[in-house]
Amino acid sequence: MSGHLHAAPEPSVTVRTPGKVNLVLRSGARRDDGYHPLSTVFQAVSLFEEVTATHVAPGTGITLTVSGPQADVVPLDETNLAWRAARAVAGHTGMDADVALHIHKGVPVAGGMAGGSADAAAALVACDALWDAGLSRHELTMLGAELGADVPFALLGHTAVGTGRGDVLTPVLTRGEFHWVFAVQDEGLSTPSVFARFDELSGTAPAADHAEAAAVAAGRPGAAGRPDAADAGRRPDPGDDAGLMTALRAGDPTALGEALHNDLQAAALDLRPELGRVLEIARDAGTLGALVSGSGPTVAALARSRRHALAIAAAWTSAGVVASVWTATGPAPGARITG
Ligand code: C5P
16 A cells, blocks of 8 residues: 555656846956856846756757747757756756756846746756755755856845855845836847946956956965955945835835946946936836846836836837836745646
8 A cells, every 4th residue: 555655756847936136236346257246136026937847768868948938039959057957957966867848938038137047947946856856955056056146046036135146145024015017128138248348337357357367476376266255356336225125124115216226237228228218218107216137138117006017018118119018026936846
């Protein structure tokens, strides 16, 4: 009888992960590893990626299919972060990387909302469950951080402060629900190119590289390899986020709107001047605060209510400045097994 108590292995596992908006993003100067030290506050929103991992015959390897809006621009090979996530779980556990992955996209592609990172987070959790690998949340987070700076937040969800590359997270307590509307563009922006323009506009990276090279040449240890020291002298402007934290704790959308800030916005606007008009229209429609989401080009506008979010969406659509508009609420939960 006991044999009947063993559940048959699941043929597939589906995991849902959220996209994000950065409520505040402050960036320091580029480090030697190419990353920028950040001080950011992420909020997960109710636009979700869904990754289904299905058993396949041994020796099949990894296969990948994608559906949903903008699916046609998603790579289907090992450059896809979900693919690399499956390989990372296999590599870490010594298992064979045999799995069929299907991604259903609900987050804009290359939009500054970490849709690709959400796919990686979902694929990590899905493969771990499918293969019964038993990885801890800590191990999944470590594997995720190697895949991309935003992957740990897609696992965690809700609202969190991010430091380091954005991957060192501290949860933030919030009250209530915030209403967001997103202006999505046809053509995405590459995150490295936005950070590169940020470097040009702030004129910082070369001096920092010379300081590092001089230290190494003089026989002094350079900052590289010492994570705490790597940011020294390059840290973001500390800013004052007390107002933001109070707004989140109180569930006060007006105060949250006033506290929104993104250091990458000027760089994104420089690369895509037309985003200025998108911001302006949201302000004319009475948004509580509008900003470029992460590295853009998606613009996020905070609304008073769902009805107000729809009014901002209508203003964008009738002005013809967006490819599509998506409404959502935040915060939203992190990675969840849904089937
Ligand atoms: O980690 P991820 O692959 O998502 O980052 C993509 C790129 O964005 C990095 O290669 C880097 O150019 C830039 N980036 C950065 N600083 C960060 C996060 C990302 O410069 N904190």
